[in-house]
Amino acid sequence: MEAPTGHDALVLGTPEAIVLDGANAVMSDPRAHFPRAQLSLGLAGVALVVGLLFLRRRPRALALLLALSAIPGLVQVLSARADAPGRRAELAGAIHVTLDDLQAKAPWPGPVRVVHEEDDVLFPLVRYAVPTRPPIEGPAVELEAYAGPLGAGCAIDGVSGHVVCGAKP
Numbered sequence: 001m002e003a004p005t006g007h008d009a010l011v012l013g014t015p016e017a018i019v020l021d022g023a024n025a026v027m028s029d030p031r032a033h034f035p036r037a038q039l040s041l042g043l044a045g046v047a048l049v050v051g052l053l054f055l056r057r058r059p060r061a062l063a064l065l066l067a068l069s070a071i072p073g074l075v076q077v078l079s080a081r082a083d084a085p086g087r088r089a090e091l092a093g094a095i096h097v098t099l100d101d102l103q104a105k106a107p108w109p110g111p112v113r114v115v116h117e118e119d120d121v122l123f124p125l126v127r128y129a130v131p132t133r134p135p136i137e138g139p140a141v142e143l144e145a146y147a148g149p150l151g152a153g154c155a156i157d158g159v160s161g162h163v164v165c166g167a168k169p
Contacts, residue, residue, distance in 0.1 A: 012081040015094040015150050016121040040072035047071070094150040095125065098165075102129050105154045105163040111140035115162060120147035122166045144168065 012018055051065025078084055082091050102125070106112045112130045117123050126145040141163055148166030157164045 012076075012083070015082050015091045018082045018091060019095070019121055019124055019150065022124065040076075043072045044069045097151045098122065098125055098153070099129055101154045102126065102163075102165060105156060105165075106130065106141040106143050111136045111138070113140040113142050114145065115142045116144040116146070118145060118147050118166070120166070121150060122146070122148055122152065125150075126165060 012021055047065060047068035051062070051068060054064060055062060079086070081087075108130060113136050114126065114130060117126065122145045126143065130143065142161070144157075144162050144164045146164065146166030146168050152166050154163055154165040156162070157168070
């Protein structure tokens with residue numbers, strides 16, 4: 001599985017995109033793009049026009065207008081996103097695999113020093129699993145987090161002895 005890039009990274013259809021978007025939202029970093037914006041805006045515009053036409057003839061058409069304009073959002077939330085109700089088990093599984101592997105190599109609680117981190121998919125999970133705390137004195141597990149998809153795993157680097165999560169270049 002490859003990390004999403006370009007337009008794919010902006011669509012919330014993969015577990016990686018959901019993790020990244022959640023991390024960005026916590027940091028108040030707005031999304032650069034709304035997934036399928038043209039389709040959603042087009043459908044909402046058609047619903048508005050149809051609703052206004054019906055509203056002239058039938059004042060109760062306002063409920064129809066609201067229902068039609070909600071369809072694009074419902075499609076996104078209920079089926080297209082990686083955290084849609086039917087896909088939550090897949091998302092949770094991908095996150096658990098990564099966190100369990102990290103816990104096996106760099107147990108928490110325990111002294112873990114993050115020596116390299118990239119702002120990518122694994123970064124928010126590493127920050128969640130190994131939260132920022134005061135500098136560590138003495139021996140500690142040294143951790144490197146690189147770009148990579150969920151499930152990329154962690155391994156102990158034979159040269160440096162660091163725990164490396166993600167795809168080290």
